[in-house]
Amino acid sequence: MIEVRQINKAYGTTKVLDNVSLTIPEGGLTSIVGPNGAGKSTLLAVVSRLLKADSGTVSVGGLDVSQTADHVLARKLSIMRQENHIAARLTVRDLVGFGRxxxxxxxxxxxxxxxxxxxxxxxDLGAFTDRFLDQLSGGQRQRAFFAMVLAQDTECVLFDEPLNNLDVKHAVSTMKLIRRMARDFGKTVVLVVxxxxxxxxxSDRIVAMQNGRIAAEGTPDEIxxxxxxxxxFDTPFAVTNFNGKRIVDFYS
Structure with missing residues (x-):
């Protein structure tokens, strides 16, 4: 379980997170959505301790994120960031090994x-185990970083916009992997999308953010x-049902 309590974060006079409180239950896949500038990635960075909040607390599996030793937290919580750049020339296996x-x-x-x-x-990277990262396609490289996070074997896994710069085929493949991670490995998975x-x-659950606050949370059918x-989002949408899922389109 991830518990966020009264988190605030500002840059100068601009409030990015405004008294955010949120409980993400154990297990399943929670997606965080919202317009640009809503605070989604900032919230994920605070939860993962990549960014320090101005006030408030975050706990993961009962551990206070701000007080827990790095090596202890790294066995409880992992994150795949929006941008992954490694200067060293590594093979896929080398990279995945970093997760351990x-x-x-x-x-x-x-x-x-x-x-x-x-x-x-x-x-599904067995054929690329000894290949260098710079020899992979964008989608293959994304899967290699995904494998590194999976190898870390944490209870909670965070993904910050994992579909960025992926074509539709690789985006679908990535979402299926994330869904299977939650289902087959019993992980608590949270992603910004x-x-x-x-x-x-x-998703099992969706959290919607707006102007640095939690605007709504619930099942996909509810959100x-x-x-x-x-x-x-301050714009009209059309929502239809297809094969038991809700499909979103913009009004033209």
Missing amino acids: FPYSRGRLTAEDEKHIDEAIAFT HDLNFASAY IEEAMLERI
């Missing part, structure tokens, strides 16, 4: 190798609704 650092401290054991093998197999249709199709979306 909180356990191995750089000296991989047989147990670490098992997790690495499982993560590579899960992401712009595409409302992906949020609708794959992917015309009046609700218009209030959050």
